[in-house]
Amino acid sequence: MNQVVFKTEGDWDSTTLTCNGRDWPAAQMLVQIEAGRDEYGSPARGGVRDGGQMSAVVRSQDNPDQEQAIFPGTLQMNFPGHEVVVENVHPNFDFEFTRVLYNQRDVTEQIVDLTVNIDAVNNEVQAVITLYRPHWLGADEVATITIL
Amino acid sequence: MKKNAWGILSLMLFAALLLATLPALARPHFGGGSFGRSGSFGGGFHSFGGGSSFGHSSFGHSSGGFHFGGGSSFGHSGSFGRSGSFGSGSSQSSSFGHSGSFGSSGFGGRSTGAYGRSGSFGRSGSFGRSSGYTHSTSTYYIGGRSYPAHYYGGWGDYSYYWGTPAWYYYTPFHPAFYYYPPVMGQGGVYYPGGINWFHLLLSGVLFMAVLAVLAKAFSSKGRVRYRNY
Incomplete structure (x- = not known):
């Protein structure tokens, strides 16, 4: 099991990645989750329960062509004002066992999309989370939150 | 939407x-009488002299009562209809019973009147009731x-x-x-x-x-x- 922690304050100097307490010199970290969709591909309530797919890889600085899997384990990502935790400790990395927390709140059944791309080589950063928020009154909401 | x-x-x-x-x-x-029993034409449900059509006091509140604020409930001084029928809205006298005209029984407090009784149209509690x-x-x-x-x-x-x-x-x-x-x-x-x-x-x-x-x-x-x- 990996305990991966990503931290950034918004610039490259403050950005760190550790795995099980040790620095992980990386060229790129890419996390993509796609869930919470109905049979037509439209966002729906249910999140991970609806099924989906996920990829979470790190390309190390030593060997950028090789992708190293983050899971099974826990990935904690700290951004300025935001915190995302993705956890999948299932040995076979079954998607249904994925848990997602956003700012300490369990959004496993609300997650629609999560994209985190920290690409040091190409100097690209992107972190976006999309949640399905059902409402008692009024229309349900698909909220896209730009983290970075 | x-x-x-x-x-x-x-x-x-x-x-x-x-x-x-x-x-x-x-x-x-x-209460009420035959016509538009109380409530039918906007009246309160305790109409005095809730009469029936012609000279019969029907069921309801036939006993003597008293109103505050002088609605147009009793004390009709006109012959046909209430005295407030044509432009004399505030001229209701405060006598009990109907003072004249058709159908008034003449018994003090009993409202057995027919025409112009308080329970027909525009009686106390109907449109424009002045009493609170x-x-x-x-x-x-x-x-x-x-x-x-x-x-x-x-x-x-x-x-x-x-x-x-x-x-x-x-x-x-x-x-x-x-x-x-x-x-x-x-x-x-x-x-x-x-x-x-x-x-x-x-x-x-x-x-x-x-x-x-x-x-x-x-x-x-x-x-x-x-x-x-």
């Missing part, structure tokens, strides 16, 4: 109509017996509906639901029971819940709003 809004509006209108019509249907329990407070002593029927009862006018008199309750009095759509049954005071006289605050609160919560469910059902079914933060 507009379609949904119209749906909600229609439902609210329907609920309002329901609220308005059920009490009106129930009102004939008290009315008190009367009348008869309350419960369990096949009659008792003297105080009527104070306004919504509080719905308390007396519980003498012979209908099933819809137990629903929040009827005003009687919000009042306790009348209570017997000294001398065996009944008084209105007062507001049932618990029912009032309960129905408020109920209406809010129903409204919420309806709003949810009609405003957002199948709709999703996209937002970026």
Whole structure:
């Protein structure tokens, strides 16, 4: 099991990645989750329960062509004002066992999309989370939150 | 979205109509005469001399009572119709009974008049009633017996509906639901029971819940709003 922690304050100097307490010199970290969709591909309530797919890889600085899997384990990502935790400790990395927390709140059944791309080589950063928020009154909401 | 809004509006209108019509249907329990028994033409349900059509005092409150504020209930001085029929709205004399014209029985306090009696059109409690407070002593029927009862006018008199309750009095759509049954005071006289605050609160919560469910059902079914933060 990996305990991966990503931290950034918004610039490259403050950005760190550790795995099980040790620095992980990386060229790129890419996390993509796609869930919470109905049979037509439209966002729906249910999140991970609806099924989906996920990829979470790190390309190390030593060997950028090789992708190293983050899971099974826990990935904690700290951004300025935001915190995302993705956890999948299932040995076979079954998607249904994925848990997602956003700012300490369990959004496993609300997650629609999560994209985190920290690409040091190409100097690209992107972190976006999309949640399905059902409402008692009024229309349900698909909220896209730009983290970075 | 507009379609949904119209749906909600229609439902609210329907609920309002329901609220308005059920009490009106129930009102004939008290007083009144033949024509538009009390409530039919906007009258209160304790009409004095709630007469029938021609010279017969029907059921209802035939005993003497008194009004405050001088509505157009009794004391008719004209021949046909009330004295306020044609432009003399404020000339109601305060004598008991009908002072003349057709159908007046001439018995002091009994309103057995026919034409122009207070219970026909435009009697006390109909359109443009000028009195804000009315008190009367009348008869309350419960369990096949009659008792003297105080009527104070306004919504509080719905308390007396519980003498012979209908099933819809137990629903929040009827005003009687919000009042306790009348209570017997000294001398065996009944008084209105007062507001049932618990029912009032309960129905408020109920209406809010129903409204919420309806709003949810009609405003957002199948709709999703996209937002970026």
